[in-house]
Amino acid sequence: MAINVTPIPGLDPAVNAIRRRTADFINAEILPNEEALWGRRQPMGQTEDEREHSRRQSIELREDVKAKVNEAGLWAPHLPTEYGGMGLDFLELAYMYEILAYAVGAASLFGIAAPNSGNASVLVKYGTEAQKKQWLLPLIEGEMESGFSMTEPDHAGSDPRSITTEAVRDGDEWVINGHKWFTSNGIDANFFIVMCRANDPSGELGQPGRMTQIIVPADAKGVNILRGIGVFGHSTSDHCEIVYDNVRVPIENTLGLVGQGHQAAQDRLGAGRVYHCMNSVGQMWRAFDLMVERSLTREVHGGLLKDKQFIQGFIAESYLDVQSARLMTINAAEKVAADDPDVRTAISAIKVFVPAAYHRVVDRAIQVWGGAGVSNDLPLGQMYLAARVLRLADGPDEVHKILMAKNILHRYEDGVSWNFGT
Numbered sequence: 001m002a003i004n005v006t007p008i009p010g011l012d013p014a015v016n017a018i019r020r021r022t023a024d025f026i027n028a029e030i031l032p033n034e035e036a037l038w039g040r041r042q043p044m045g046q047t048e049d050e051r052e053h054s055r056r057q058s059i060e061l062r063e064d065v066k067a068k069v070n071e072a073g074l075w076a077p078h079l080p081t082e083y084g085g086m087g088l089d090f091l092e093l094a095y096m097y098e099i100l101a102y103a104v105g106a107a108s109l110f111g112i113a114a115p116n117s118g119n120a121s122v123l124v125k126y127g128t129e130a131q132k133k134q135w136l137l138p139l140i141e142g143e144m145e146s147g148f149s150m151t152e153p154d155h156a157g158s159d160p161r162s163i164t165t166e167a168v169r170d171g172d173e174w175v176i177n178g179h180k181w182f183t184s185n186g187i188d189a190n191f192f193i194v195m196c197r198a199n200d201p202s203g204e205l206g207q208p209g210r211m212t213q214i215i216v217p218a219d220a221k222g223v224n225i226l227r228g229i230g231v232f233g234h235s236t237s238d239h240c241e242i243v244y245d246n247v248r249v250p251i252e253n254t255l256g257l258v259g260q261g262h263q264a265a266q267d268r269l270g271a272g273r274v275y276h277c278m279n280s281v282g283q284m285w286r287a288f289d290l291m292v293e294r295s296l297t298r299e300v301h302g303g304l305l306k307d308k309q310f311i312q313g314f315i316a317e318s319y320l321d322v323q324s325a326r327l328m329t330i331n332a333a334e335k336v337a338a339d340d341p342d343v344r345t346a347i348s349a350i351k352v353f354v355p356a357a358y359h360r361v362v363d364r365a366i367q368v369w370g371g372a373g374v375s376n377d378l379p380l381g382q383m384y385l386a387a388r389v390l391r392l393a394d395g396p397d398e399v400h401k402i403l404m405a406k407n408i409l410h411r412y413e414d415g416v417s418w419n420f421g422t
């Protein structure tokens with residue numbers, strides 16, 4: 001079923017235009033071809049050659065779609081125009097992500113693939129001209145892959161202050177030692193942006209222990225990828241456990257200033273959380289459509305699912321979830337765009353509410369589809385796992401609830417009540 005997008009009254013015409021163009025593209029080029037694009041069905045009895053042939057066809061089709069995305073001027077919406085992107089502002093991008101996410105997995109066909117897209121944005125903002133030439137341009141051209149290496153197995157990822165990976169200056173080089181895990185895209189990455197505590201014995205680069213991001217080539221001596229961590233029952237994945245053992249890189253690989261690492265990560269995660277939530281809303285929208293569509297045609301126990309009150313309850317509850325998640329996320333996005341003082345509370349609120357609502361909606365859609373709901377014939381199983389991960393990644397629920405409560409309590413302690421009218 002096509003996504004139903006019409007202009008939103010009162011919204012900037014430029015944003016409505018982006019929504020329209022994105023919806024037209026995914027309705028025409030992606031949704032009708034999903035099965036062929038991702039090779040979801042693998043018929044029994046195929047020879048190795050036949051499997052290879054259909055794999056190649058999928059790759060060719062994806063390349064064709066990417067060329068059409070480029071022609072339509074929809075490539076790399078997250079990047080400035082001077083780097084071949086669309087140069088969208090924050091709200092345009094957030095609204096575009098919602099529509100794009102409806103076609104699950106399609107973002108990569110528009111030049112947006114985590115963690116490369118986040119790394120590219122950080123390089124645009126903090127990179128030197130030399131770093132941009134060496135790392136950013138090949139990343140954008142698709143000649144390189146990258147990873148973001150922050151979380152450590154022995155310290156709480158939900159408390160970034162606990163990071164211990166250390167970069168000690170030795171002349172013109174950093175010497176990096178540390179143990180990371182869940183570095184996504186680690187298998188294919190040509191370089192990692194590694195979050196370290198920097199220590200310059202000369203004192204030239206500031207106080208020791210300041211959080212700093214350093215670019216580390218994946219083939220540098222001492223970068224030891226121990227494994228792709230198996231997740232959700234799979235024996236392996238591209239989320240890698242990596243030991244950095246006396247890895248030497250030039251001081252010029254410092255991304256931004258020594259001590260700016262935490263801010264750079266916040267830039268990435270803060271705005272990123274709004275984008276993740278808009279993506280989640282787009283996927284909830286898809287799950288909702290799939291659920292309602294199925295209820296109209298599936299007969300069980302002498303009647304259509306749509307006529308069973310349990311299922312009507314699922315539809316009504318899911319409407320409440322999609323609508324409230326969407327409006328909260330748009331409100332948070334508007335606060336980001338307006339630099340509103342309550343923006344951190346709004347972002348934490350959506351980071352808690354939206355993944356949970358997304359999880360509930362997908363769960364109901366799976367239930368309505370029965371066995372087909374968890375099969376690879378539909379995108380629901382993939383969405384379900386993604387929704388579960390979102391509840392702990394980029395700050396688990398509990399951390400965001402604590403932040404919200406603190407901000408709210410401070411307001412009342414100052415003698416002012418919360419203003420819900422913003």
Ligand SMILES: Cc1cc2nc3c(=O)[nH]c(=O)nc-3n(C[C@H](O)[C@H](O)[C@H](O)COP(=O)(O)OP(=O)(O)OC[C@H]3O[C@@H](n4cnc5c(N)ncnc54)[C@H](O)[C@@H]3O)c2cc1C
Nearest residue numbers: 148149150151156157158182183184392393394395396398
């Ligand atoms: C699929 C996947 C991909 C990932 N990709 C990357 C990546 O590319 N790069 C990267 O650096 N990391 C990545 N991560 C790691 C992710 O960011 C961390 O798992 C997340 O930040 C949580 O950190 P942790 O696992 O150390 O959990 P912990 O910090 O050990 O927290 C465990 C739990 O403790 C609870 N908790 C935490 N604080 C409090 C509190 N104050 N009060 C009460 N309860 C609390 C929460 O329920 C939390 O889930 C990925 C993770 C997954 C699952």
